[in-house]
Amino acid sequence: MWRFIREHPGASIGIAVGGLINVGSRVNDVYSLFNAGLPAAAWEAIGANIFFVAVVVLFYQWHKSAAASRDAQSQQAAGISSPVSASPEFFPDQPALQIGSGGSLAARFANVTSASAIFVVGSKFYHAQNNVGVIKRLLLPNPEGEAIKYHAQTVKHPLTTKLIREATREAIKAGAKVRWYDHFFFNSIILADTDKPTGWMHIETVLPYSQPEKRPSYIVSKQLAPQAVAELQRVFDEIWDNAKDAPNR
Numbered sequence: 001m002w003r004f005i006r007e008h009p010g011a012s013i014g015i016a017v018g019g020l021i022n023v024g025s026r027v028n029d030v031y032s033l034f035n036a037g038l039p040a041a042a043w044e045a046i047g048a049n050i051f052f053v054a055v056v057v058l059f060y061q062w063h064k065s066a067a068a069s070r071d072a073q074s075q076q077a078a079g080i081s082s083p084v085s086a087s088p089e090f091f092p093d094q095p096a097l098q099i100g101s102g103g104s105l106a107a108r109f110a111n112v113t114s115a116s117a118i119f120v121v122g123s124k125f126y127h128a129q130n131n132v133g134v135i136k137r138l139l140l141p142n143p144e145g146e147a148i149k150y151h152a153q154t155v156k157h158p159l160t161t162k163l164i165r166e167a168t169r170e171a172i173k174a175g176a177k178v179r180w181y182d183h184f185f186f187n188s189i190i191l192a193d194t195d196k197p198t199g200w201m202h203i204e205t206v207l208p209y210s211q212p213e214k215r216p217s218y219i220v221s222k223q224l225a226p227q228a229v230a231e232l233q234r235v236f237d238e239i240w241d242n243a244k245d246a247p248n249r
Contacts, residue, residue: 013054089219097204097217106130108202109192116236118189120151120206123163126170134192138171138178139185139236139243140164147184154208168246179243188217194233197222201229 091097101108109115109131116137119125126132141148143161152160171178188206193199204217222229 088224091217091219094213094215101219104128104130105190106132109134111198112192113196115190115192116194116233116240117191118185118187118236118239119167120148120185120188121160121163122167122171126167126174132170132174133176135171135174135176137240138167138176139181139239140168140178140246141185142180142182142244145180145182147182151184151206151208155210155212172246172248178246179240180246181239181243188215189232189236191229191233191236194222194229199229201232203232 089100091100098104105125106128112131112134115135116139117135118139120141122138122140141151141164143164148160148164152158168178168180186206188204190202191199192201194201199222200219201222202217202219204215206215220228
């Protein structure tokens, strides 16, 4: 009860004020009420009306809260995941992402059915061998392209092209369709269940000279910004259509 009153202070205060006025109109001296300019009956009517309206509002809010709780329980029973968040989530670096988003990418995929992804490398995710089958379409840089070779030089990671090939093999083994793109992405992107109300997208900035553990990123739910999620899915599909199938070896 006290929790509900804290959640709906306006209606609760209205009930208290209305009740006090009603009680006060019966307790206070009749002559003092007349001196205030209103007869006792008028004060009683005002208090009764405030009390009645506040009760109606309170019960309406209670009905909404109960309905929302039932919906959440129904979704949980049906195995439907809730959106990542009702507001955009910004993470200044990788450690903040791990803490604020519930752990690893595999953990975030726990209730996801299907995802499309753009990875700069992706080997770490596939080496973990956890929920790797969730990604159905994967875009990776062409390891022979000049763009990714330049990026590897700026981040001082000479094994990048080798790791891309390893990630390609592991992704295909996990059942994903993989394509290589000749041009640079500038972002690592995940599009999870975008065909469902519970869908979300994760975008991580990947620039030359950037340090992986310090890359900022953000997560946006489809519930919050359906048009933005749909637009990014459209962009992914365009890139996919202009990329080439990765060799299965």
